[in-house]
Amino acid sequence: MxxxxxxxxxxxxxxxxxxxxxxxxxxxxxxxxxxxxxxxxxxxxxxxxxxxxxxxxxxxxxxxxxxxxxxxxxxxxxxxxxxxxxxxxxxxxxxxxxxxxxxxxxxxxxxxxxxxxxxxxxxxTLKDLNDYMNKFQSLLDNREALAPKQVMQKQSELIQSVLKLNVLNKNARVSLLNIFDSKLKMLLSELGQETKDIPGYEADNDLSILNYYRALLERWYLASSVSAKASVPEAIERSCRYIKAHYKDEITLTEMADFTNFSVSHFSALFKKHTGTSLVNYVNQLKIDEAKRLLLETAYAVSEVAEMVGFSTMPYFTRVFKSFVGLSPLEYRKRLNP
Known part of the structure; x- marks a missing residue:
């Protein structure tokens, strides 16, 4: 894909x-x-x-x-x-x-x-690199579902698998480490965390690299855990209410940033900080929840359900539904409402 x-x-x-x-x-x-x-x-x-x-x-x-x-x-x-x-x-x-x-x-x-x-x-040639980045993002997104020890362990295992690329593809190894580094520093910056005091690593020393990323991950995990406990700003609460009322329409980051008078990057960081997920996933989750209800409680065709919850095409609806539920819409209906 x-x-x-x-x-x-x-x-x-x-x-x-x-x-x-x-x-x-x-x-x-x-x-x-x-x-x-x-x-x-x-x-x-x-x-x-x-x-x-x-x-x-x-x-x-x-x-x-x-x-x-x-x-x-x-x-x-x-x-x-x-x-x-x-x-x-x-x-x-x-x-x-x-x-x-x-x-x-x-x-x-x-x-x-x-x-x-x-x-x-x-x-x-990009598939393998993209797979690593998506695994990395998935672990960050699912922090709440895993114990702290599991998060750190799985991320360390992923970094180790990247380090092994040195034998086959040194450029891929360097690119992925740089991407992970930029991502973690961006997340920490959004939480108001400095990283200047974390020592850099030696490019050819795997243990040094592992220790560096463990330090970044530990700081991000601790900072995000504290941040998650903070009260949700009124602007984000208001955004969530608006999204729940309009999720069937096309909702973009730009629109929501204008709605709250924040910049796109600031709104994106605040929204993820206080909801635990991105705007795209938040909106899609609402759509899929409503689609599940319609599939079980009504006789509408799957294509009608897709249109009713705001998906422009059936293939896109099916792919998103399956990514959230693990089944296609039709399989879901047949298994839970035979």
Whole structure:
């Protein structure tokens, strides 16, 4: 499965691109959609997509700057630029940042599908890296479900498996360690925690590296545990009430940041700090909970249920439902309501 993040500031164009990606083949899954570059940057660190499709002109952070930032952080993501301008300088800059394709608007379905399929060979080389990043994120997201000792142990085991890449792929090892380092420092910064006092590690000393990441993880775990006990700010409580009332609509980080008068990055950090999950997962959980109720208590067709809870397409609904429940919607209905 190849996960895709779409960033486009025109809502109707965004919806169209998402639908085209979902129709391009079962191997392509839309992991998220957003309306500006800053929101995309935050979402990249939540869903770790393998492909980014981004408009070149966006508020907050334009597409080229977003891709430049990704290149500087050595994120293993295939990037596809969408532009309304046939500008050679834009294309040159895009190529210098490692952009895979540069497509002119309006984008036709066949053109986008061919582009995605041409990227598959390059994507194969990213699958292992993406798998490590998703495992790392999953452990961070599921902190509340595991005992502290388990969290630390599982994260240490993951770091050790990355260290073993040194024999086969030193570049992959370096990239993953840098990504984990940036992610943990970003999380600690959001909690007001400094990391300057944590000694760095020796690049060729595995024990030194393990001790460094254990120190970061321990500080994050202790700080986030204390933070979770703090009272939820009124703005986040108000956001949750709004989301529960409007979760069937398209809700974006940008919209909620405007709603609370916070920046996108500040709202994202506060929301996750006080709810324990990202906005995307929070909204999807509400949708899936309602879908489960409708599947068991009504005779609506699965496709009708998908539309009623706010999913634009059946494939996307089925994938999200299965990721939360472990069964497809139809299997869920048959097993619990035979």
């Amino acid at each position: 190849y996960t895709v993040l779409v960033a486009e500031n025109e809502p109707w164009v965004l919806k169209g691109i998402v639908e085209m990606v979902e129709a391009a083949g079962e191997e392509f899954e839309v992991a998220g959609a957003c309306l500006n570059g800053e929101e995309a940057w935050n979402m990249i660190h939540e869903v770790w997509p393998m492909i980014l499709i981004t408009d070149i002109q966006m508020p907050e952070l334009d597409g080229l700057s977003l891709i430049q930032r990704m290149a500087e952080h050595r994120l293993p993501v295939v990037s596809i630029i969408l532009s309304g301008y046939d500008n050679f300088q834009y294309a040159q800059r895009a190529i210098s940042y490692g952009v895979s394709e540069y497509l002119l608007k309006p984008v036709e379905f066949q053109e986008l599908r061919d582009t995605l399929h041409r990227s598959k060979e390059k994507l194969e």
